[in-house]
Amino acid sequence: MAMAGITNFINEILQDLHTSFYLAIGGTLEEETRDWSSRAADLASTCIKILILLAVVGFFYWLAIYFVKHNQERLRISNKRLKVARSVLRYIWIVLSLIAVMSQLNVEPGTVKATAKASIWAGLYYVLWTTSGQIIHRVLDHYGLNASIEQLLKNLLSVLILVLGLASVMAQFGFDIVSLVAGLGIVGLAVGFAAQSTLANFIAGITILLEQSFQVGDWIKIGEQEGRVVLISLRTTHILTRDNITIIVPNSNVASSEVVNLTSKNFVRFDIRVRIAFEADIDTARAIIMQVLKDTDVILDRPEASATIVEIGEYGVFFIVRFWVTPSAVAQMPKIKENLNENIKKGLDEAGVSIPYPHMRLLMPKDVDYPIPTKPFETKTHLASDK
Incomplete structure (x- = not known):
């Protein structure tokens, strides 16, 4: 009896796998008899179509890369911009290949359309993320602000672009962004209460960077501690003493203490x-x-x-x-x-x-x-x- 039960169990699993594979290659449960030969022919035809579409997309990708690379001097494109252009073209090639495969696998048109829109939004935010650093650097260099402010703005802008990009992509697939943002706000409030000291250091770090009372490289004195500022992060300030010892001071302590800047x-x-x-x-x-x-x-x-x-x-x-x-x-x-x-x-x-x-x-x-x-x-x- 035990062996018979095990045999029946294994047969049921094999039958389910058999049915699932038949449905995957285009068959239906309404069919009285399963025509494996016609299904195999349809599957082979679909694979050939996919390969042809991938070859066409790949050919245009290679042609675009070849054109940009061999006309770099004529188009006055620097090596850094050339890398960006190749990344953009590679991203377009991947997206078009994915859409081509989805179109041949009987995926619902709404899903294909949502994927295309989401890919466009993701690409736009990626371009914005890659160029934001250069824009911030030029603006801060024009106004003579230090590197600490630049790093702070880059970090904040990167987080903002990531959140907006994720929300835009998820919105294309029908997610309720308002409810998601509200949920994240509640979670963030709970985390804020649980980590008040970390949050206080974070806010103090932003204040220090914006006020520019001292900068990286200045020699300062905080209470009994004295040394050169080597790092101003969002949570702590690092001071290197004359004895080559690094002192890590929480930003909340720095903001509430008397700071003497000897090299201002x-x-x-x-x-x-x-x-x-x-x-x-x-x-x-x-x-x-x-x-x-x-x-x-x-x-x-x-x-x-x-x-x-x-x-x-x-x-x-x-x-x-x-x-x-x-x-x-x-x-x-x-x-x-x-x-x-x-x-x-x-x-x-x-x-x-x-x-x-x-x-x-x-x-x-x-x-x-x-x-x-x-x-x-x-x-x-x-x-x-x-x-």
Whole structure:
């Protein structure tokens, strides 16, 4: 009994496959007897027609490619435009071949018509997508905007073209685009609530790119982090420090923090402090400091550097030395300051200008008789100021 059941099951499957194949080659269920020879003849005739149509379409495609390729100089077509033209012609060849095959396979005329319209819409959006990048580049280059804005607009326009193209293609096959867009809106709202931080970073990234407070290549300081901006994406900003360490900061943190852009202008000023002794000659020390600044290549002559007294403290006289550098030197500023301190120290030593260390001086009047201590370690000391 078990073997008989399995045999019947296999026979039913084979019968279904037999019927499906007969229907696929043009037969009908209403036929009392299945005429395989006539069906085979019809199938062979259909295949021959399809091959002929494909050969004709392929011949015109080859002819168009041959004409464009051998008349490239006459038509003044660049290599980049030639690639675009070949892509368009290849797309037309594929679409025409598909329609030719569908027309010979008894596909409903409405489906063939919808496929043709959908192919036209898809081709138009493809051409728009390929040319949008060049259009955006020319417009932004004309107005002098940076590459970050260009990449943002390209991404947004690509997404917009993709959505509109998909909606136009689906509309040709009877899909309700309004309901689909409404459904996507509900899904997008739910995703937005689930990923609020990501959405906040995305909006902050767009704001940063549009405001252009800083650009890729600028040296900025965000809180305690300082470095060169190497990437501004829609979610994060990447900063490369002097130690060759990449710091990835969420855009929401960047937008809510105080950002110092050190390279937004043509030159930037820094300063160091130098201390000399009270009895040292100020003019001599200033001349040595200014000479060291003049001999340092990275320091600009205009605007002029300066060395002025900023404080007379407990342990000496303090100079504040101000100098200007170009934005390219900001990344090396610690090393520049270290070299300046070293060279100034050497110059002051050679000129005999002392740099005092913190100390305390005890002054006692000469006309006071101090008693000699009668016990070991017993002493009395009178401290007085200079008078």
